[in-house]
Amino acid sequence: MTARLASPKSADMATAAIQTSSHVLELAHPLPLDGGQSLDGVRISYETYGQLNADKSNAVLICHALTGDQHVASPHPITGKPGWWIRMVGPGLPIDTDRFFVICANVLGSCMGSTGPASMAADGQPYGMRFPVITIRDMVRGHVALLDALGIATLHAVVGGSMGGMQALSLAANWPQRARAVLVIASTARHSAQNIAFHEVGRQAIMADPKWQGGDYYGAGKGPEAGLAVARMAAHITYLSEEGMHEKFGRRLQNRTAKTFGFDADFQIESYLRHQGLSFTDRFDANSYLYITRAMDYFDLAEEHGGRLADAFAGSDARFCLVSFDTDWLYPTSESRTIAHALNAAGAPVSFVELSAPFGHDSFLLDVPALDRVIAGFLGQ
Template sequence: MEEGSVGIIETEKYTYPKTIELDSGKDFGPIDIAYETYGELNEEKSNAILICHALSGDAHAAGWHKGDEKPGWWDNMIGPRKTFDTDRYFVICSNVLGGCKGTTGPPSINPETGESYGLDFPVITVSDMVKVQKKLIDHLGIDQLFAVSGGSLGGMQALDWAVSFPDSVRFCIPMATTAISSPQQIAFNEVRRRAVMSDPKWREGDYYGGQPPEDGLSLARMIGHILFLSDESMRQKFGRRLKDKEEYSFDFSTDFEVESYLHYKGDKFVKNFDANSYLYITRAIDYFDLTNGGEISLEEAFDRVSAKFLIVAITSDWLYPSYQSKDIVKALQANDVEVTYSEIKSSYGHDAFLIEHGQLKYIVRNFLSRISVRDIVTDVPIVRKDTSIKKASEIMISSEQTHLPVSTKGGKLAGIITAWDIAKSVAEGRESMDKVMTGEVVTATPDESINSVTEKMKKHNISALPVVDESGKIKGIITSDIISQLFTGEKIFTENSNP
C-alpha cells in the first residue's frame, strides 16, 4: 500500500511542575516540554516509539503545521506505512531541554526575573535531556517504550535512554552517532560556538529584546553544514560551478555555487534557531561520554541494558565515522546484548539518516521483524484455582484485562479464564473457578516467533496466549491486539473469540 501522511499536526505542551537534578548538581524546574504525537496509543500502552531529534531539530518530526511550506524534519520516515508506521505505532517526538522550540531553554522566561534566561540557564547534558523526556513519557502513562530512535544527537539520546532507563526501552535504534564525543568533534563544536560568541551582537548572551547575533550563528551553521555533507556529495551537487557568472570575479564576493549554498543555509537557519540554544546543545554534545570520562569502560557502561539494538552507521559520514558505531557494537556484544549492525551506503555524508529513507525502511523493518514473544509479552495478574469468581472479576476489572491465567500453587499454568467465562458463571450462579476456566490452553514460549504465535491464534480462533517457560511457570500473556498493531496492521481473530 502507498505511504501516507499524518496530516495537519499541532505541537502540544506539558509542564513538569517540579525540579530535576541536573548532572551539574543543580536543581532546575519547572520545565515546559513541547512535543508531538502521531498514531494512537494502544490499550496496553505497548506500541510507543520515541523519536529523538538532532542538534537543529525540534518536536515537529512529521506531518504539517498550518501554513508551513514543508513537513516535519523526518516526515519521510514517520507516517502511515512508512518506516515508523503510525498505523501500528504511537510515535512521540519532543523538543530537547535547552532548545528553542517550546521546551524550556535559554530564550525561555526565567520565573525569578521575568526575563529570558540567557546565560543564566544551567549548562546541561544529553542525560539531562533524557531525564526530561522520561518525565514526559511518565506523564503519558507509558511504562516502557517499544523503541527509541534518532540520529546524531538523537542517537546519543537513544543510547542514554537504554543505559539510564534499561527497563523502559525494548528496542534501541541509534543512527549516525557515537558513545563518546571525540576530540575532533569537540573541536568543531568549539569553533562553531566561537563563531557565535565573536559576534558583537551576542552581548554575552544578553541579546533578547534586541538584535540577535545573526552573523555569528549563520557562520556557525555554515561550518556545521560542511560537516554534515561529504566530499562526494558536494562534488555531485556543486562541483566547481560558478554562481550566476561566467568567470572569476577576482575579489572576495561569492563566486562558487557551493559558497552561495552555504550562505543560504546560514541565513535561513538564523530565522529559526536561537544562538544561545546552539551554544548549550553543542556543549551537551561535547560532554556526552558513556564511560564517564574513562571511569568505566564502554563495556561496563552497557552492562545493565536490556534492550535489543540496531546500530546504523553511514559509509560516507566523516563527522561520526562508522568505527564509532562499531565500538558500540563491540561493547554490546561483550555483554551478550543482542545487537544488529547496518551501514547505509550513501554519498550524502552524515545527513544520509535524514535522506536515505528507502534504505532505512528496509533496515529498520527487517530488524523489528525479528521480534520474539519475550519482546512484547505483557505482565498480567495471575489468579489461583481457589480464587473466587467474584475476586477474579474484581481483578479483571481493575487490571482492564480480558484474559487471566490461572495458576497452581507452584505458579504453573493450570488454565485460563476470560471475561466471557466470568459473565457466564455469574449468570449461572457459579462460584468455583475450576468449573468455568479453560484447562486445555494453547500457550506460547518466550523465545517463540511472532509468526508462530499469529498462526496459533488464527488456527484456534483465540485472542490471547499465556506465555510459559520450560517448567510451565507463567511469564505473562501475549494478545492479538499488540500483534495486530505492531506487526500485521489488521485484525487476526474474531473480536469475542473464546479460548
C-alpha cells in the first residue's frame, strides 16, 4: 500500500510518497529462548519501506521502544495516528527510503501481530501468563530469523532508541557480523535499580487490578484497563523532563479558574497523564506490558558477557554512534558514556554526542533538528 506522508522539515513542503508493505512471517522452527524454553509457530509482524537493492546491502533495521510497534512511518491501524517516527523515515528524510530498505518488526512478546501473551497457544487458548518470560536477546533472535528469511546477511545499519537501542546493542554484541553500523539513541547497556523500580510499580498496578484475573482476562470483556492506565501514567513521567513539564503545564488548572478541593484532575498535568493512560489501553495489552518491561529489567549486556561490557563488543567490526540528551534522566548521558568507554576498550570505532533538548527521554521522538543531522550523517557514511 502507499501512504501519503508530510515531511516535518517544513510545513510548506509537498507531501512525499512512501511505499509501505505490511507482512507476517511464521517461523518454520521453534525459537529458542534465554529462559531455557522454546516457542513454536512464532509469528513476526513487520513493515518495510523502500526497495531492497540487488545485493541486499541497503537494509536498515529500526528497533522500536517499549510501547512502540512496527508502524514506524505508516498510520497506526487502531488509533489512526501517524507512524511514531514519521519525521525521521521517508523519502529525503534522515532515514531515506529512496536510498534504504527500512525494516521495522514488532517485538516478540508484544501485541501488534507478533507472538505474545495474547496469542493463541497450541491448545487454542491465549497464552496469558503461560507465555514464557523473554529477554531483549530473545527479541533480537526473532529479528535475526526475519533477516534470514529475507536473505539479508548484513544490515547497512541497525537503529534504535530506548528499548530499541538495547536491541541494537544486543544485535551488535551477539550477532556481530549482522550490521555494519549501529546507532543507539537514548539507551543503556543495562537497567538500573531506579529503572526496575518504576517498572515494578507499573506491573503491580496491573496485577492489583481485579480485572487482571491472573492474566486470564481474554474473552472476559474488558481487561485490567485501570491498572494498565496507571502503569502508563507512571512510566510516562519518566519520559518527560522537569523543564518540559514546567514549560508545558506548570501549575496551571485544567478548564477551571479555581481548585475544586476534591480529587478530580484540577491541574493540567493531571489531566494530561490521565489522557495518556486511558488512550494507551485502547492499543496495548496489559500482559504484554508485563512481559516487555520484565525483558528490559533483565537486560544487562555486561552480565551476558562475563561481567565486562567491553567483552560484549570484542567480536564486532561495526562502527557505532551513541546519542544522549541532556534532559533525559531515565537513561542519562552517563549511561551512553559507559557504552562509549566499553567500545573504545574493545577497539571499536565509536562516535558519541550529547544533544540539548527540553523534552527529556522522549526527545528522540520529537522535533530535535540536531538529531536529524546526526542520523543522516551517520547513515550516509
